[in-house]
Amino acid sequence: MKKDAVLEMKGICMTFPGVKALDGVDFTLKKGEIRALMGENGAGKSTLIKCLTGVNKFEAGEIYIDGIDGPVVNKDTLDAQKKGISTVYQEINLCPNLSVAENLFIGREPLTKFGTIKRKAMIAKAAQLMKDMELDIDVTRNLEEYSLAMQQMIAIARAVDMECKVLILDEPTSSLDDNEVEKLFGMMRRLRNQGVGIIFVTHFLEQVYAVCDGITVLRNGQLVGEYSIEELPRVKLVAAMMGKDFDDLAAIRKGDNKDFSKEPLEIDAKGLSHAGKIKPYDLEIHKGEVVGLTGLLGSGRSELARTIYGADRSQSGTLKVDGKERKIKNPIDAMQLGMGYLPDDRKAEGIVGDLSVRENIILAMQAKLGPLHKIPMQKQIEIADKYIELLQIKTASRETLIKQLSGGNQQKVILARWLATNPDFLILDEPTRGIDVGTKTEIQKLVVQLAEEGKSLIFISSEIEEMLRVCNKMAVLRDGAKVGEISGNMTQERVLSAIAGGESNE
Amino acid sequence: MNNLKALTKKQLFLPIFSMILVMLVNVLFDIADGNNAFDFFSVSMKGGVLYGRIVDILNRGSEVAILALGMTLVVSCSAGTDISVGSVMSLAGGVCCVIIAGFGVTSVSTAAELAHPIWMGIACGIGAAILAGIFNGFLVAYMKIQPMVATLILWSAARALALLICNNMIVYVRMDEFKVFGSFLGPIPTPILIAAVCIAVLALVLKFTALGTYIQSVGINKRSSRIAGFNSAQIILMCYTICGLFAGIAGIVNTSRIYSADTNNIGLTMEMDAILAVALGGNSLGGGKFNLAGSIIGAYTIQAITTTLLARGVSTAQAPVFKAVIIILIVVIQAPPVKAYFKRRSAAKAAAKEAV
Numbered sequence: 001m002k003k004d005a006v007l008e009m010k011g012i013c014m015t016f017p018g019v020k021a022l023d024g025v026d027f028t029l030k031k032g033e034i035r036a037l038m039g040e041n042g043a044g045k046s047t048l049i050k051c052l053t054g055v056n057k058f059e060a061g062e063i064y065i066d067g068i069d070g071p072v073v074n075k076d077t078l079d080a081q082k083k084g085i086s087t088v089y090q091e092i093n094l095c096p097n098l099s100v101a102e103n104l105f106i107g108r109e110p111l112t113k114f115g116t117i118k119r120k121a122m123i124a125k126a127a128q129l130m131k132d133m134e135l136d137i138d139v140t141r142n143l144e145e146y147s148l149a150m151q152q153m154i155a156i157a158r159a160v161d162m163e164c165k166v167l168i169l170d171e172p173t174s175s176l177d178d179n180e181v182e183k184l185f186g187m188m189r190r191l192r193n194q195g196v197g198i199i200f201v202t203h204f205l206e207q208v209y210a211v212c213d214g215i216t217v218l219r220n221g222q223l224v225g226e227y228s229i230e231e232l233p234r235v236k237l238v239a240a241m242m243g244k245d246f247d248d249l250a251a252i253r254k255g256d257n258k259d260f261s262k263e264p265l266e267i268d269a270k271g272l273s274h275a276g277k278i279k280p281y282d283l284e285i286h287k288g289e290v291v292g293l294t295g296l297l298g299s300g301r302s303e304l305a306r307t308i309y310g311a312d313r314s315q316s317g318t319l320k321v322d323g324k325e326r327k328i329k330n331p332i333d334a335m336q337l338g339m340g341y342l343p344d345d346r347k348a349e350g351i352v353g354d355l356s357v358r359e360n361i362i363l364a365m366q367a368k369l370g371p372l373h374k375i376p377m378q379k380q381i382e383i384a385d386k387y388i389e390l391l392q393i394k395t396a397s398r399e400t401l402i403k404q405l406s407g408g409n410q411q412k413v414i415l416a417r418w419l420a421t422n423p424d425f426l427i428l429d430e431p432t433r434g435i436d437v438g439t440k441t442e443i444q445k446l447v448v449q450l451a452e453e454g455k456s457l458i459f460i461s462s463e464i465e466e467m468l469r470v471c472n473k474m475a476v477l478r479d480g481a482k483v484g485e486i487s488g489n490m491t492q493e494r495v496l497s498a499i500a501g502g503e504s505n506e
Numbered sequence: 507m508n509n510l511k512a513l514t515k516k517q518l519f520l521p522i523f524s525m526i527l528v529m530l531v532n533v534l535f536d537i538a539d540g541n542n543a544f545d546f547f548s549v550s551m552k553g554g555v556l557y558g559r560i561v562d563i564l565n566r567g568s569e570v571a572i573l574a575l576g577m578t579l580v581v582s583c584s585a586g587t588d589i590s591v592g593s594v595m596s597l598a599g600g601v602c603c604v605i606i607a608g609f610g611v612t613s614v615s616t617a618a619e620l621a622h623p624i625w626m627g628i629a630c631g632i633g634a635a636i637l638a639g640i641f642n643g644f645l646v647a648y649m650k651i652q653p654m655v656a657t658l659i660l661w662s663a664a665r666a667l668a669l670l671i672c673n674n675m676i677v678y679v680r681m682d683e684f685k686v687f688g689s690f691l692g693p694i695p696t697p698i699l700i701a702a703v704c705i706a707v708l709a710l711v712l713k714f715t716a717l718g719t720y721i722q723s724v725g726i727n728k729r730s731s732r733i734a735g736f737n738s739a740q741i742i743l744m745c746y747t748i749c750g751l752f753a754g755i756a757g758i759v760n761t762s763r764i765y766s767a768d769t770n771n772i773g774l775t776m777e778m779d780a781i782l783a784v785a786l787g788g789n790s791l792g793g794g795k796f797n798l799a800g801s802i803i804g805a806y807t808i809q810a811i812t813t814t815l816l817a818r819g820v821s822t823a824q825a826p827v828f829k830a831v832i833i834i835l836i837v838v839i840q841a842p843p844v845k846a847y848f849k850r851r852s853a854a855k856a857a858a859k860e861a862v
Contacts, residue, residue: 311732311733330732330737331732331733331734331735332735332736332737335735341733343733348727348729348730349729349730349733350730350733351727351730352722352723352726352727352730352731352734353726353727354722354726354794354795355719355722355723355726355795359719359723363719363723363731363734363735364734364735366716366719366720367720367734367735367736368735369716370716371715371716371717371720372715372716373716374714374715374716375716417734
């Protein structure tokens with residue numbers, strides 16, 4: 001083991017049914033280093049981390065941890081934690097129905113000598129921890145009362161609090177907004193200065209260069225290389241990840257500044273609202289138009305889209321779809337009118353985990369047809385194969401359970417589900433979150449292509465660059481209300497100032 | 507060898523294996539007793555009807571098999587069990603006999619004494635069971651009450667209601683037209699035929715409609731299913747209603763066997779056998795994916811165990827103890843840690859082979 005290393009993994013191998021997930025991967029982490037672990041979907045990043053934390057049992061290879069003699073095999077995550085390895089996963093693994101304090105100290109509650117929990121002490125410690133992290137949170141409230149982003153921060157706080165030598169952050173920023181990301185980075189730098197080694201898995205290139213010292217790149221379960229941040233500029237990183245030179249993202253651009261006001265209206269919402277979530281708003285979407293919803297996290301972007309789709313029933317106002325006034329009570333009503341909705345919470349509202357990729361793809365189509373008109377098996381297979389090919393979904397077979405796929409590939413399956421229904425109006429809420437750069441471009445191209453076919457879309461994303469690339473118009477939200485629209489000459493500065501409240505309605 | 511391995515991975519492997527095990531035990535007993543080794547499987551004609559242990563198992567197991575059909579759907583869609591089915595069977599039997607005989611009458615034996623035609627009694631009995639199913643489904647699907655609690659209501663109330671309807675008496679319908687559902691149609695026991703029809707109808711419905719996908723999807727992830735356009739409440743209500751329907755049919759069969767509405771005993775503790783059948787079939791009681799064939803095999807396995815024990819001279823009172831032992835064995839073979847153990851062992855063996 002090298003002298004300044006805190007963690008060394010050598011020749012790790014791991015196989016899933018039909019897929020070689022890791023093939024002799026080496027990984028080294030120094031003390032006081034933030035190292036990015038990069039790679040496309042299915043490159044083996046999550047698998048490698050799960051091998052380290054004892055979730056997956058690897059078949060060959062050795063792991064060395066600073067301060068422990070000989071190779072280490074962690075039996076489970078608890079075991080790993082005891083050895084100083086803490087993890088925050090891509091999907092939040094806390095208990096929504098317990099309080100924040102309970103979540104922070106689960107499995108290591110301060111106990112009295114009778115073995116009962118010292119509740120007051122626990123709450124006080126939790127509150128102190130939140131204060132240290134500069135989070136404004138009431139630790140006695142249930143976790144589920146906080147937004148996904150807050151839950152993520154709490155999960156990180158929990159990991160940090162556990163005397164760790166190695167902190168693993170598996171896409172911690174995918175549900176955070178810029179402000180929160182900055183807070184997290186501050187925390188990461190503090191920890192680095194204390195000598196903690198941090199493994200940072202992310203898809204955001206900017207963040208890698210903002211905070212990391214080194215980069216390790218994987219591709220198809222194999223190590224491409226370990227680099228310091230200086231020797232691997234952005235273009236080279238993308239090339240290393242994809243195994244080819246980077247097709248410039250800027251190449252896609254929709255029909256610039258086309259005037260949509262003469263196109264017929266697909267969606268005409270007047271005064272829709274949902275108590276406590278989104279105040280009454282008007283929104284017009286023309287045929288062939290891509291409307292972006294932008295704003296900080298929790299500003300009501302998703303909530304606005306949900307009232308149109310009927311995921312949350314609108315409590316006021318009127319909605320005209322294709323010129324006719326319609327009442328939408330449930331998602332199925334919206335679907336019958338040609339709508340589709342890709343939700344941002346993939347795990348809770350997207351996938352049906354124990355069904356196969358094929359079944360997940362045909363699900364919405366089948367729901368539209370009703371139970372009595374079963375799609376013949378031959379047709380189901382055709383549809384599934386078509387989209388697995390089109391979206392390059394990495395799966396052992398079409399009958400693999402969707403829960404066995406990596407996060408990005410699950411997202412592609414849900415996207416396929418909606419494309420299969422051939423919708424006239426599609427709402428995409430964070431469609432590219434957790435998806436690798438190459439596929440991101442593909443999805444953006446797809447959005448532009450759908451719009452060119454005359455379909456209307458709502459596109460929600462935390463990445464403004466991406467929004468600028470695909471949207472014809474943006475609606476700006478702040479604190480649960482729609483506060484303005486931006487169209488025409490859209491630039492990052494204008495959008496940012498509108499979100500922040502500098503630019504008013506025009 | 508590879509084929510065998512693939513076979514052991516199938517969900518149905520262990521239920522079938524358990525079934526075969528029970529049969530094998532019978533064969534061994536027969537050999538030990540000096541009987542013909544395959545006495546267990548022999549089917550003969552006696553007095554114009556089929557006779558044999560296999561026939562007896564299929565006959566006696568009919569009610570649990572019918573119940574297991576509905577129970578499978580309920581478990582799948584709502585991750586809970588309907589514990590009221592035994593009592594609902596009793597309600598169906600009670601309503602049926604009272605409609606046929608008239609309120610307050612304890613016994614009818616000729617067509618002239620009937621208050622209403624037999625078909626009407628059966629229809630009303632099954633109708634009452636369907637209503638019970640709708641009631642359960644409403645509580646679970648729309649009031650969001652946990653299935654165990656929701657069905658606990660009718661578990662206790664339906665049997666009491668049945669007794670009330672029967673005016674606290676056992677109502678006899680001593681007519682061949684009624685007895686036929688619990689006895690023989692030609693040479694074949696009618697319950698076998700009724701169970702076969704129920705199984706066939708449900709299997710065909712699941713094959714030719716997308717209901718299976720609907721039910722499983724709702725059972726696995728309700729919120730995702732709603733966003734994808736399913737109305738989970740409707741689907742759950744439908745499953746409980748179907749469960750009620752099957753409980754009604756099973757109730758009529760059970761009543762017809764004893765040609766009387768003995769409401770204290772019809773379907774007693776049968777809900778537990780039905781739940782067990784679903785579990786023995788390799789279905790997770792946590793809901794989601796289901797396998798109907800597994801549940802059916804499970805139901806007949808339970809009956810096979812009971813019949814074997816009774817044939818061995820174990821008294822009816824003691825049979826449950828032996829039954830429990832056998833069921834523990836079957837459930838443990840199917841438990842994930844045991845499966846994992848065998849998997850590890852075979853992997854180690856394969857590795858050892860490679861090393862040589």
